[in-house]
Amino acid sequence: MSEADVLLHDKKQNRRSLRLVFTLSLGALLMVFSAVSVFTFYRLLETNSVIKELADKSIPRILKFDQIANTANELRQYTEQLSNARTPPSLRLARSNTQAKVEQISTLFNEVSSDPITITEFDAISEELLELQALVEKRLLIVDSLNIAEGKVYRLLSSFASLHPTESDELLNRRWAEQYADLFTLTTQALALNRLNEIRQLKDNIQASVNKLLPPNDFPGLELQQTIRQLYDEFADLVLSQRGVIDLRMEQLKIEGRAVGRGNFTANLVADFARSVQFQAALISQAVVEESSRKNRMIGEQIQVITISLSVALVILIIITWHLKVRVIDRLTTLDNLVKGNLDFSHARSAISGNDEITEIAETFEQFANKIEIQQKELAKLALLDGLTGVANRRAFDSEWAKQFSQAKRFQQCLSLLLIDVDYFKPFNDFYGHQKGDAVLKIIATTINERLHRDVDLVARYGGEEFVVVLPDTEKAGAAKVANQLKDAIEALGIKHEKSGVASAVTISIGTSTLPAHESDSYTPEAIIKQADVALYCAKKLGRNRVEQS
Structure with a gap:
């Protein structure tokens, strides 16, 4: 092996491989980013579970309770309508609305779990609504009966008014008219009063007035006496008997009072029920807020950890980028300019000096460029010669x-x-x-x-x-x-x-x-x-x- 081959072999043995340097650097960077990614992934999973629980359970439950509270407030309005129903159509409408709201609340209760007290309150409201409906129905029946009886009474009093006992005895006629006017006034007042004591007092006054009526025998003629006696009996039966208009009126006021009281009581129950449901929704909301705050603090701490990790990774990336620019990009740019002929290799040698692959490529290119230059000179010479x-x-x-x-x-x-x-x-x-x-x-x-x-x-x-x-x-x-x-x-x-x-x-x-x-x-x-x-x-x-x- 020649001396040049020995030197080349030693140079390759001592060469600092850029591939190894950047593989290790990128490996370290990849490990940091992988660790951050895994950490972030698990934190996101935890956050996602919290959000999913909020979206699938807590928030829908809060919304359901709010919906129950709103429905309960509507039920309260329909309860008042039921309590104030004065006609069968209004009763049917109010009863239909209240039943629909009760069924709606019952359906919503089946979708959310509630405490036993609230369920008991709702059951009590359902029973009270049934009793209130019964009272209102009874009140309407009494009102119908009272209206029929009042019509009969007013027709009877009209018969009193149309009767003229005699044409010759003005004193008798005047006394008869006074008795009729006194009965008409007392009866009308009794039917118009809203207090039981006053009605009872007027009933006694009417009875006293009836007792003071002229005896039928004081009137001339058997037929007239018979007519007057019949009028007296009908008046006593329609007005003063136990099923007369006075007693019906008092019964109406009693039922009215019970219906109003039952309606107010039921409405208050519904209002308390709505407040109870809203309170439960507020408790759930507070628990959600507290849990969200705790998760936010945890997320904040995790974000700090992620930020620090990313900062470290960024610093490593900047160092790798700087090293890449200085040791690779700048030298490759110089080599590129050398390849393009913008630089002389003697001037670019210091810029691409080193003991790595780029230096080896540059040296190979120098040898190649020298060979190309010789070939170009030969080609130029051949290009100017006749073949x-x-x-x-x-x-x-x-x-x-x-x-x-x-x-x-x-x-x-x-x-x-x-x-x-x-x-x-x-x-x-x-x-x-x-x-x-x-x-x-x-x-x-x-x-x-x-x-x-x-x-x-x-x-x-x-x-x-x-x-x-x-x-x-x-x-x-x-x-x-x-x-x-x-x-x-x-x-x-x-x-x-x-x-x-x-x-x-x-x-x-x-x-x-x-x-x-x-x-x-x-x-x-x-x-x-x-x-x-x-x-x-x-x-x-x-x-x-x-x-x-x-």
């Missing part, structure tokens, strides 16, 4: 000609151009074959190149069987001399050419043109080439194997 003859190609000529023309004008120097054409090359190709023709072109190119003794002189293949020679700082006579030397050299090769029209060997024709030293401003590169081309044309016209100057 067949090995001399400069047309592209190299165009570049060199433009450069030499510009330089000649700047320094006021002569510049000559030789345009060379192989005589009768197509018949040569057709007769001897293309391979022989290619070989002749190679020989001619080599011969021309060997006859040019200055480094600044250039021979290039211009196209097909044409060559061009650039002679910097060469006047017209010098160009003619070089042209004749080249012509003679090619002819001296003695390459057999049976199809030539001028000689038995291969020959060339040359046209020359020269840029004057002090008249260069009136010429262009294309004009000089054009002049050489015209001179070559003249050489061909004049018999070939010759040199002509423009």
Whole structure:
């Protein structure tokens, strides 16, 4: 193993792997984040269980109790309506409403658990409502009976009023009218009073007035006496008997009082029941609030732990990010600029120095870049050479000609151009074959190149069987001399050419043109080439194997 291989092996052994560094760093960061995530997950599960309990049990139970309380308040209103019902339709409506609310409360009670006292209160309310309904129904029956009896009484009193005992005895008629008016007044007052004692007193007064009525025998005629006696009996039966209107009125007031009392009592029971239910809802709400406060404190403490853990993880992340930027990103950016050619490796070496993978990549790239540079130079050189003859190609000529023309004008120097054409090359190709023709072109190119003794002189293949020679700082006579030397050299090769029209060997024709030293401003590169081309044309016209100057 060579010394270089030993050094390379030691360097790899001592290399600090970025992959290992960042794997350990990211592993530590991942562990911290995993711990925080697991801790947060279990805290969220606990919080979710609390919220779920609130959403599924506590809050619905509170809402149910509130709904029971609201329904109880509505039941209280319907209880008052039931207590104040004065007609069968209003009784049926109030009874239907109260039954519906009782059933609604009973259904809600089945959905929530309540204390036995509240349930007992509700059972008592249900029983009281049934008794209140019975009292109201009885009151309506008595009212109906009383209305019928009152109608009979008023019709009877009308009979009293329409009766005229005699037409001749004004005193008797007046006494009869006074008795009727006194009975009508007392009876009407008794039916209008709302106090039992006053009604009893008026009943006694009515009885006294009845006792003072004129005897039937005081009236003339048996038929009239019989009518008056019948009226007296009917009045006593309708008004003063145990089932008379006076007693019915007193019975009505008693039932009314009991109904009102029962209604107020029931309404108060319902109100107490509503307050009891609201109190239970308040207790549940208070318990929920206390539990929520306790959970909030726990969550606050957990948030502090999570915040500290995340802060630690963030610090680790910042350190890793900074290290990543300094040791990786900045160096990779420098390496990228180096790859793009924006930096020289000698200047970038310090920025990417180290003993890790990036340094190894940079060194590998340096070797690769050096190899590419050598290859590019070789390719550039090959790109400027003709593939067949090995001399400069047309592209190299165009570049060199433009450069030499510009330089000649700047320094006021002569510049000559030789345009060379192989005589009768197509018949040569057709007769001897293309391979022989290619070989002749190679020989001619080599011969021309060997006859040019200055480094600044250039021979290039211009196209097909044409060559061009650039002679910097060469006047017209010098160009003619070089042209004749080249012509003679090619002819001296003695390459057999049976199809030539001028000689038995291969020959060339040359046209020359020269840029004057002090008249260069009136010429262009294309004009000089054009002049050489015209001179070559003249050489061909004049018999070939010759040199002509423009």
